[in-house]
Amino acid sequence: MSFFLxxxxxxxxxxxxxxxxxxxxxxxxxxxxxxxxxxxxxxxFAALTFVGAQEKLGLPIWAAFPFSLALMILLGVLTExxxxxxxxxxxxxxxxxVTIGLTFFVEGLAQLFWGTKxxxxxxxxxxxxxxxxxxxxxxxxxxxxxxxxEINSFDLIAAFVAGILVAILAIFFQITRVGRALRAVADDxxxxxxxxxxxxxxxxIVWSVAGFVALIAGLMWGARNGVQFALTFVALKALPVLILxxxxxxxxxxxxxLIIGALEKLAEVYIGPFFGGGIEIWFAYVAxxxxxxxRPEGLFGDKQIDRV
Amino acid sequence: xKLTTILLxxxxxxxxxxxGDSPDGxxxxxxxxxxxxxxxxxxxxYGPSGAPIASGYIDYLRLLNERDGxxxxxxxxxxxxxxxxNTAKGLECYERLKTRNKNGxxxxxxxxxxxxxxxxxxxxxxKIPLITxxxxxxxxxxxxxxxxxxxxxxxYWSQASAIVRxxxxxxxxxxxxxxxxxxxxxxxxxxxxxxxxxLEKESENLGFSLVKxxxxxxxxxxxxxxxxxxxEQPDWVILWGWGVMSGTSIKTAKKxxxxxxxxxxxxxxxxxVDTLAAxxxxxxxxxxxxMNLSGDHFAVVKEIRKYVYETGxxxxxxxxxxxxxxxxxVQAMLTAEAVRLAQTKYGATSMTGAQVRWGIENLELTxxxxxxxxxxxxxxxxxxxxxxxxxxxxxxxxxxxxxKWVAASDWIVGDKQLVRTMVEESAANYAREKNLxxxxxxx
Numbered sequence: 160m161s162f163f164l165x166x167x168x169x170x171x172x173x174x175x176x177x178x179x180x181x182x183x184x185x186x187x188x189x190x191x192x193x194x195x196x197x198x199x200x201x202x203x204f205a206a207l208t209f210v211g212a213q214e215k216l217g218l219p220i221w222a223a224f225p226f227s228l229a230l231m232i233l234l235g236v237l238t239e240x241x242x243x244x245x246x247x248x249x250x251x252x253x254x255x256x257v258t259i260g261l262t263f264f265v266e267g268l269a270q271l272f273w274g275t276k277x278x279x280x281x282x283x284x285x286x287x288x289x290x291x292x293x294x295x296x297x298x299x300x301x302x303x304x305x306x307x308x309e310i311n312s313f314d315l316i317a318a319f320v321a322g323i324l325v326a327i328l329a330i331f332f333q334i335t336r337v338g339r340a341l342r343a344v345a346d347d348x349x350x351x352x353x354x355x356x357x358x359x360x361x362x363x364i365v366w367s368v369a370g371f372v373a374l375i376a377g378l379m380w381g382a383r384n385g386v387q388f389a390l391t392f393v394a395l396k397a398l399p400v401l402i403l404x405x406x407x408x409x410x411x412x413x414x415x416x417l418i419i420g421a422l423e424k425l426a427e428v429y430i431g432p433f434f435g436g437g438i439e440i441w442f443a444y445v446a447x448x449x450x451x452x453x454r455p456e457g458l459f460g461d462k463q464i465d466r467v
Numbered sequence: 468x469k470l471t472t473i474l475l476x477x478x479x480x481x482x483x484x485x486x487g488d489s490p491d492g493x494x495x496x497x498x499x500x501x502x503x504x505x506x507x508x509x510x511x512x513y514g515p516s517g518a519p520i521a522s523g524y525i526d527y528l529r530l531l532n533e534r535d536g537x538x539x540x541x542x543x544x545x546x547x548x549x550x551x552x553n554t555a556k557g558l559e560c561y562e563r564l565k566t567r568n569k570n571g572x573x574x575x576x577x578x579x580x581x582x583x584x585x586x587x588x589x590x591x592x593x594k595i596p597l598i599t600x601x602x603x604x605x606x607x608x609x610x611x612x613x614x615x616x617x618x619x620x621x622x623y624w625s626q627a628s629a630i631v632r633x634x635x636x637x638x639x640x641x642x643x644x645x646x647x648x649x650x651x652x653x654x655x656x657x658x659x660x661x662x663x664x665x666l667e668k669e670s671e672n673l674g675f676s677l678v679k680x681x682x683x684x685x686x687x688x689x690x691x692x693x694x695x696x697x698x699e700q701p702d703w704v705i706l707w708g709w710g711v712m713s714g715t716s717i718k719t720a721k722k723x724x725x726x727x728x729x730x731x732x733x734x735x736x737x738x739x740v741d742t743l744a745a746x747x748x749x750x751x752x753x754x755x756x757x758m759n760l761s762g763d764h765f766a767v768v769k770e771i772r773k774y775v776y777e778t779g780x781x782x783x784x785x786x787x788x789x790x791x792x793x794x795x796x797v798q799a800m801l802t803a804e805a806v807r808l809a810q811t812k813y814g815a816t817s818m819t820g821a822q823v824r825w826g827i828e829n830l831e832l833t834x835x836x837x838x839x840x841x842x843x844x845x846x847x848x849x850x851x852x853x854x855x856x857x858x859x860x861x862x863x864x865x866x867x868x869x870x871k872w873v874a875a876s877d878w879i880v881g882d883k884q885l886v887r888t889m890v891e892e893s894a895a896n897y898a899r900e901k902n903l904x905x906x907x908x909x910x
Binding site: 165170267275276277287313383387388389390391392396423427435438 | 509510511512513514515518655679680681682683685687688690691692694695698710711714715718721722723724740743744745746747749785
């Protein structure tokens with residue numbers, strides 16, 4: 160039982176790391192209806208800028224963060240000006256295609272600026288197993304004390320960071336004037352423009368906020384795996400989370416991450432050996448697709464009702 | 468001026484400025500040069516591993532020109548082609564490079580198993596030898612079936628067998644492996660499955676149990692694999708990783724508390740990029756196989772510093788002495804020495820691919836020759852023959868001390884007889900499939 164719980168909790172915590180990436184997708188989709196294929200590249204760009212600023216420009220860690228954030232905001236503003244503005248009112252597929260092009264550009268730009276080396280990233284967060292026993296609280300299963308060895312300090316802090324991010328984003332979207340404008344723009348570009356919402360400003364803001372989320376995700380994933388090109392692949396982990404949680408729900412990104420993380424880890428450990436192992440990636444997609452059949456808009460996504 | 472116009476102008480200026488750079492080494496058009504076509508990958512997901520190899524290779528070619536004026540008076544030229552570790556791009560590079568220079572490329576190091584497979588049928592037609600140091604088809608060690616392919620030094624099966632012997636050394640002898648449990652944590656690809664056959668045989672012969680756990684590409688999250696490892700409670704873990712997978716494995720081992728002193732990586736999981744990605748301290752104690760030693764104390768490295776870097780012609784000084792940069796230097800040296808040997812038979816001029824092929828197949832680098840070249844014990848003595856395109860099949864083990872790799876064993880040989888039997892069986896199957904008659908060329 161302890162082992163099952165360890166796998167489950169490990170999966171939930173891994174899922175939180177996926178949610179960090181998924182949040183960036185959600186933000187842009189929520190505000191512009193665009194599936195931003197470049198989100199993984201933005202995570203890579205942000206993390207590489209953070210370590211590159213320290214390695215190549217000699218900035219201290221406290222200065223590297225605002226520097227990276229400033230560059231991400233600049234990237235967001237430029238994306239709006241150069242890439243998105245000419246495509247206002249174009250079909251969503253055009254906007255999606257342009258983000259594919261943006262992916263390669265951002266990946267190339269990051270390597271051009273900061274090189275292709277692997278950088279270790281130490282944030283000072285301990286990454287050790289924490290042995291947790293429930294014995295002291297008198298919790299046991301059939302008289303056997305439950306001891307969890309797989310709860311990891313880094314994962315717990317990542318979960319805490321994700322929680323704070325979600326709280327900030329929820330407040331931003333629900334309470335602030337800009338947040339409400341973002342939601343209006345997401346519903347209908349033209350209608351939003353007609354009531355005086357500055358579409359260009361809103362898009363620049365949302366891409367900048369997505370840049371901030373990419374920076375946080377990049378730092379957490381970079382601290383786990385080192386900062387390297389492979390950070391772009393973390394987007395693959397976020398896709399089933401988005402399918403399950405809904406493309407336009409911040410809460411969905413978190414809950415979807417938890418479910419996908421837990422499901423894929425349990426599947427790999429308990430079902431994987433019957434298939435020769437290595438099933439977790441496709442299993443996550445299969446689980447998400449099955450869920451899609453039941454609820455196409457995802458767990459928390461807005462239901463689309465079109466008049467015909 | 469509009470922002471888009473400014474950006475367009477900047478991009479164009481940058482592009483034009485980049486076009487102005489010409490390759491050093493005289494360029495492929497120089498008269499009677501020994502032309503080296505360099506296929507490598509400096510960008511993309513595997514760029515951190517590819518860049519030091521390509522730099523080491525080219526730095527050695529630069530040394531030959533700067534110090535010796537080339538190979539026996541024939542200047543060396545080269546052209547680098549970026550493959551991004553992508554098979555289609557690699558094949559395109561090969562097609563481009565084979566048209567350069569009057570003799571085409573000296574030899575091609577495809578730097579990818581996928582690209583190697585794509586070139587195996589082309590190389591004999593174009594008469595361009597393929598050198599696949601530490602990757603590619605293991606059965607190409609049988610030169611009677613694969614006369615144009617040279618794994619050189621050692622191959623995957625010899626490496627896997629040597630890893631088992633290294634573990635046995637640590638356990639106190641081969642007999643001590645009986646009853647032990649070893650997990651093979653492998654990249655879920657053809658590359659990762661390459662050692663399955665040999666390790667299964669070793670497991671039967673030596674009595675240890677083998678548990679194979681795949682990691683799906685790219686391997687940047689391994690919680691569940693390491694939970695399985697924890698459940699299996701193995702004595703050792705063999706890591707057969709690539710790219711981000713290797714560093715993540717080491718990091719996750721630390722995360723669950725598995726001792727790194729009980730992990731042995733293969734040579735594609737044993738470079739600085741892997742240990743740095745995991746974090747230098749997380750990797751402390753981790754072992755890895757290697758076909759070459761790291762370090763900048765070798766005479767040849769000092770020569771490169773003196774003739775190449777001190778004259779401002781080097782690539783990236785931070786790579787010097789790393790495992791992969793040294794491997795690039797070794798690759799270039801083996802190719803250059805094959806050219807030098809071919810010149811003794813065909814004359815001191817630029818060599819064709821067919822002549823270089825003869826040079827590689829008859830290459831013999833004794834310890835005194837290696838010493839004179841400045842390599843010392845960076846690599847073991849090498850002797851190639853028609854039957855044996857692998858060479859010595861020796862592997863050395865290094866351990867990460869928290870800052871750098873340090874040698875942790877002498878050169879170790881695996882079960883040579885077992886490996887050779889498997890190589891010949893596999894090569895014979897290939898020959899039957901392709902309707903080839905195994906034979907030695909140039910004999």
